[in-house]
């Protein structure tokens with residue numbers, strides 16, 4: 001059989017808490033070091049240790065990093081799931097099995113390698129408890145040999161991770177070696193091979209949550225308040241670690257930031273509002289259930305016009321749902337979070353670069369528009385490792401928005417907190433502590449007039465609400481615009497956002513091969529910019545790809561452009577697994593057949 | 600305390616009027632107004648610099664009162680029971696401010712008990728005044744968590760909106 005080089009997906013089934021992370025990271029990095037594009041996805045249970053967990057490593061010369069629906073190589077370490085894992089593998093696949101795991105009847109066309117993992121690791125690690133953590137490195141050795149991953153790169157990658165723990169490094173090295181030597185003696189190379197290329201030079205590997213934390217730090221965050229919840233905790237924890245390291249007064253060593261682990265998400269957002277109102281760049285991180293708890297305060301912030309940055313790393317709901325699976329199903333709740341007429345600005349990162357950039361941008365928008373900004377990432381972007389170009393140091397100074405200092409107040413006769421002086425719907429604010437008799441004002445969630453005084457006047461209420469709507473209109477020209485790829489002659493458009501991006505990129509190539517040309521709009525924010533309308537107008541029909549059941553983005557588009565609604569065709573994926581290209585292709589093709597038939 | 604100068608100005612040259620706020624909209628004779636008066640007098644006598652004070656409150660008749668004093672200071676009338684989290688954020692962002700919190704017994708001890716306890720646990724430095732009337736004034740007289748078990752509300756307090764006869768609904772009574 002001819003070898004398939006640099007285009008396959010390896011699925012590793014282990015047990016949660018068994019040290020599989022070191023093993024998987026070692027393989028991924030080694031492949032990246034060989035110049036071949038690679039990505040990794042963790043599928044883990046809502047549990048700390050003992051339940052099955054899977055990790056998928058996709059090698060793709062063409063740079064496809066979305067989940068692949070079918071895997072080509074299986075490493076089955078976990079006896080609990082081996083029967084199911086093996087049954088899911090297709091014709092021509094390679095099965096690397098831990099000797100003794102239960103197996104179903106395996107068809108002839110699969111290549112089976114049975115490896116005595118326990119026997120191989122026993123002489124290296126006498127302590128049975130430790131052995132469980134090291135055994136996974138044996139499969140790294142086996143896989144490296146079978147798949148053609150350079151052992152020197154594996155060693156470099158392992159040293160990069162464990163360099164500071166010499167004892168652990170030695171043990172893990174020995175395990176890799178044992179696996180590789182066994183494989184060299186007993187196994188044939190697989191028909192799936194990694195071959196050196198020069199396609200990853202300068203690239204970094206990073207998780208979206210880490211990228212977001214870096215962005216927030218460069219964006220000048222000085223206050224973080226949060227309550228732990230998967231999959232957002234790693235954002236808060238990375239940010240805290242970065243701040244502790246890089247944000248200390250060089251002279252005194254004192255922290256120039258504050259992080260508070262709040263008692264719940266209501267308190268977390270409350271503290272953020274208190275700090276932003278006082279002039280800090282403040283943010284919180286959360287996921288579904290926490291977002292629900294923030295409802296009342298975000299409506300307050302919208303109406304009383306207090307900045308806030310809220311990162312929602314979406315997971316599967318409703319309620320506790322599948323807490324360790326991914327989704328894009330908080331779009332509508334975030335867009336309108338609160339009772340009463342409320343419209344929020346949303347940022348939609350599709351890549352780790354976006355996470356980094358929006359880490360900064362969210363603060364500029366929050367302060368410019370004096371309103372909560374929701375950044376809707378998800379578990380797939382946030383907690384998986386992605387290859388990326390290195391991030392750039394920010395080029396522009398921050399936009400601190402319309403804030404009047406004492407010197408500014410000295411030049412004016414009156415200050416009215418909620419007066420629309422510039423005609424853009426955005427009033428001026430002052431910060432507590434400003435030493436000027438005009439500075440003070442009363443912030444309230446009850447009816448207020450331009451002077452921030454209490455009122456129940458019908459006209460005033462409506463006037464303020466209209467101004468808030470105008471402010472939202474102004475935001476259209478400040479939010480990140482979509483990325484549009486108009487293909488001449490293409491009737492069909494695809495509109496996507498967030499982590500669906502990579503599956504769409506791949507799906508478009510597959511569709512082109514099958515003769516269907518598509519244009520593409522990658523949405524980066526709500527409210528929509530005019531490019532979104534012109535894109536839909538220019539296409540005959542637009543497939544709106546999203547990872548939720550209720551076509552939430554398509555619904556928002558329909559509300560915004562009722563005249564274009566009949567052009568929208570939802571493509572929905574909502575099983576908690578990251579969306580894959582084949583699913584997108586299948587659904588579009590199915591629908592296209594109907595389009596052609598009914599023409 | 601620094602004595603008040605004879606010309607009606609305090610040590611930083613401000614008059615009592617500089618510490619007043621908007622006209623109260625509470626019921627005539629409401630005890631909350633008396634507390635407002637005392638806050639104005641105390642701030643004046645202490646010579647507080649208004650711009651260094653942040654007034655914070657939740658929701659309720661009592662929580663409305665920061666609008667009726669120190670109009671030169673920034674005020675934050677938050678949502679019901681959650682003033683402590685706002686105060687914590689303000690404190691962290693600017694430690695030079697003097698924080699003055701006003702709340703009711705419902706705002707603090709019913710809906711807000713959780714945040715109140717955590718405020719105390721974190722030792723956030725602020726003056727926290729609970730204007731305790733044992734009832735929810737703004738929603739017309741239901742009992743709050745500070746009402747004694749079995750208390751029956753007496754007739755209407757002078758011209759107020761609350762004071763309907765009602766028993767405290769502690770668990771003993773609903774079992």
Ligand SMILES: Cc1ncc(C[n+]2csc(CCOP(=O)(O)OP(=O)(O)O)c2C)c(N)n1
Pocket residue numbers: 658659660661662679702703704705706707730732734735736737738743
């Ligand atoms: C979340 C929420 N629930 C209910 C209310 C209605 N509400 C307004 S004030 C109040 C009670 C206030 O009582 P207290 O804090 O004792 O203040 P008082 O009016 O007696 O001064 C209630 C329940 C509200 N504003 N918000």
Ligand code: SF4
Pocket residue numbers: 625626628629630631660661732736737756758759760761
């Ligand atoms: S209802 Fe009660 S608490 Fe409220 S203003 Fe009237 S007397 Fe005061």
